[in-house]
Amino acid sequence: MKRYSIKTTNRTMVFPKQRTKENGLIFFIILTVSALCISLTGTIKAQTLPPFLDGSYDRWADSVFHTMDPAERIAQLIMIPAYSNKDQVHVDSISGLVKQYGVGGIIFFQGGPVRQAHMINRFQQEAKVPLMISLDGEWGLGMRLDSTMRFPYQMALGGIDDEQLLYDMGAEIARQSKRAGIHVNFAPVVDINNNANNPVIGFRSFGEEKENVAKKSLAYMKGMQDNHVLASAKHFPGHGDTNVDSHYGLPVIHFSKQRLEEVELYPFRELIGEGLGSIMVAHMNIPVLDDTPDLASTLSRPIVTGLLKEKMGYEGLVFTDALNMQGVAKFYEPGMVDVKALLAGNDMLLNTMDVKATIREIKAAINRGEITQEEIDRRVMKVLKAKAWVGLDNWQPVETENLIDDLNPPHAQYLNRRLVEASLTLLGNRDHLLPLQRLDTLRIAALSMGTDEVTAFQKGLLRYAPVDFYNFPKETDLEALVRLKEDLGKYNLVLVGIHGLGIRAGNNNYGITPEMNVFLKELAEAHRTVVSVFGNVYSLENIQGLEKADGLIAAYQESSLTQDLTSQLIFGGIGGKGRLPVHVSPQLRMGDGLPSEGGFRMSYSQPEAFGMRSDDLKGIDSLVHMAIREKAIPGAQVLVAKEGKVIYHKAFGHHTYDSLQAVALDDLYDMASITKISTSLAAFMHLRGEGKFDENETLGTYLPMVRGTNKENLKYTDILTHQARLRSWIPFWQSTVRKSGKFKWFTMKNDSTRRFPIRVAQNLYIHRKYGDKIYKEILDSPLNPEPGYVYSDLSFILAPKVVEEITGENFYAYLKKNLYDPLGAASLTFNPYQNYPLSRIVATEVDESFRHQLLHGTVHDEGAAMLGGISGHAGLFGTANDLAKLMHLYLYDGVYAGERLIAPGVVSAFSKCRFCEDGNYRALGFDRPNKPGDPNGNAAASAPESSFGHTGFTGTYTWIDPENQLVYVFLSNRVHPTRENRKLYQLNIRTEVLETVYKAMNQAGYKK
Structure with a gap:
């Protein structure tokens, strides 16, 4: 309901929007005459009434009003303080005031939401008239309650351009307030902080520009009131330019009326015009408005009634600031201060410290004729209408089950993230x-x-x-x-x-x-x-x-x-x-x-950034916990990113089943065959962009040692798609062991020497030239007699030699310089024991056959270990986070953080299926879905055919979906304590985790 108010120098005349023909002429005459005064006081403005005054709530209010005697009506204007972190004596004392006097409301201070909910339920059940519950929640319930959310301070919010975010915050604070049984939030602070030394407002203000303060306050207010929690603009008429904290003293304001009108009152007027539900009056002495010595504005009739109610035409609820603050309390006794506040025109007395004395003194004031019972009754009716509007006409107990979770929902956390980011x-x-x-x-x-x-x-x-x-x-x-x-x-x-x-x-x-x-x-x-x-x-x-x-x-x-x-x-x-x-x-x-610039590198956010719900990704947690419970893996790291935003990144379980060390997000895992696409293939693609490598050439083109062997003419197109007839693998380690189980003397030693300098594992070193024997064994190995797809490690074992022949550089040094360092992927490394404490490296197998020890800090793969831990098929360690950086480089076709590290078109070409028509689903080095749509395939059932990635023997997995811009990394050590443990495959955990993401996207409206 809209009303039009004409502001004059000494009163406000209010007319209904709907006018009869007869009073139209009168209205026009008054409007014309009054226009002469408008320049002194402002402009004509459509003013929206507070939402509880639209007539919808009169009936309930009237019915309740007639059940109360005069003393009970007075008590409706009293709001007492309570704490949910105090003892039972305190709780019982509040209960006594509720039952004996029928106070109108409670303002809660420090405590916890569950304890507070129990108190609210008790007090509401004991109250004859439902209690109006309030709280100071300027930055959310976390301002007063533990285990609840804290949104940014208003000063931070003042720097945000998007008021919609503040509206959403107000709406969410309203939702949380209602869930906690709270009806009034004493916010927003609309004080204009134009005094940097202000000791009480400062960071609580939206800033020093009146228009900005008004816009931010209005958005916050509407967010709350559109969701039926009463907002309360404070601290009238403006506490922003003070140098005394009114909690401890009485600030004195020496501004002119013009200054107050043009600055401090501006945001109050703006909010009043939009239906502000309540206002809190500050404790300040303002001689230009009321020159009574030591009189706080809260107790001033010229300020509360004359300025706020009459001149500004405010019809909503008027709350005092806390009446136990020293700005007023040091001048008047409890009871007396309350009655003076009531006489000034306030509707609700906040923090009444002596209910009995207050009721007594108000009765005395009525008897003295200082205030009439009719005036008390009008205020009580206003309070009751507000109670009906906030839902107290149908009060329901606060449900304490899941209360903490409901007050900290992911969507609110994401909103908080957006607010902070924007500030x-x-x-x-x-x-x-x-x-x-x-x-x-x-x-x-x-x-x-x-x-x-x-x-x-x-x-x-x-x-x-x-x-x-x-x-x-x-x-x-x-x-x-x-x-x-x-x-x-x-x-x-x-x-x-x-x-x-x-x-x-x-x-x-x-x-x-x-x-x-x-x-x-x-x-x-x-x-x-x-x-x-x-x-x-x-x-x-x-x-x-x-x-x-x-x-x-x-x-x-x-x-x-x-x-x-x-x-x-x-x-x-x-x-x-x-x-x-x-x-x-x-x-x-x-x-x-x-x-x-944003989106320059990976960011870290939540599923809600893409309309997904965090709850819909809880299935990931369930799957990984099941894998741990079934002893498929001791622990894991899981990362999911969409469009460059990491929306899921968690560590689970422990390094080993002894549960001595929990997995952390910065722990390093042995990536096993993911090494192939993260080292060998990465180097080949980088070289391809430089014109130094061509997949249509042969192995002999790049590696002199294979010339003259049956490997010389193998084309890289066939090698990288695993159809070059290479044997799957060779158990190199077996040739180092005698029948007795001991190592042959020229192969391994327990100590490092000049001839045996290469570490294979702890206290195990191999001959410095044994790598040549491994390469020779590969070159001498026969080709498979029949053509076709056979997954093989052998060419990737030779890959470092190929890269070093082409570049003249050390294999890892080349990768580090051209890819890992520009990406900031420092943890992608071989032999991590050289640079990281073992506490950050996840162990793999207890090797009973070859190395006879727990493999910790050295590579699991035997062949890579015998090559000193550095190979192109296995040996790379790292975190899920750093591997994801490399996968994003692939997702964006060779570009990351504004740097092109791989030439355009190369990654997209290498990740395409080359021989699908022949039944070979592999791309060049990358794995692709072997059974698209099949939940038992090597990829998630919903993963498109264009997606690609790789798996690793130790229990690792990474997958890239260019159509949905997804990057997925799963790192585990399923081979602990033995490689015979195949439960991770049987449970199909890795692909089911990614399928959970697709289901969440489907729930959010993404099309497969």
């Missing part, structure tokens, strides 16, 4: 340093200042590139600083995170020490430096040397999610979108914010 503000980017490029040229250190712990920011950076961690605790001494400076000297890029900052303005410089300032300034002068500030944006003015940094990111607050996304911004997983909502310094002004 991150790039304030400096000299020479377009960000997103970081040419990772192969960078030596990166990640320095966390203000903490002595490894941070989520540092861990996030490590997903993208090799990064060394350093810390600068606030109490760092001079000697440690000297060492740190020396250590950082070997890096050409330092990524600094500033942590542990105070969130409120004060005298402590936000926790920034002089030592931190001196060090950071010197660091920025000596190094390329990117600084990310995880704290109050106003702290930027107190941090020295930022103008010398090559990159600067304002992250607004310190949370794991904020740090995670900031690390993604630096490497281009996401882009920079935010803008400063306040003026920080002459160099950092309101509106500043540089755009940067």
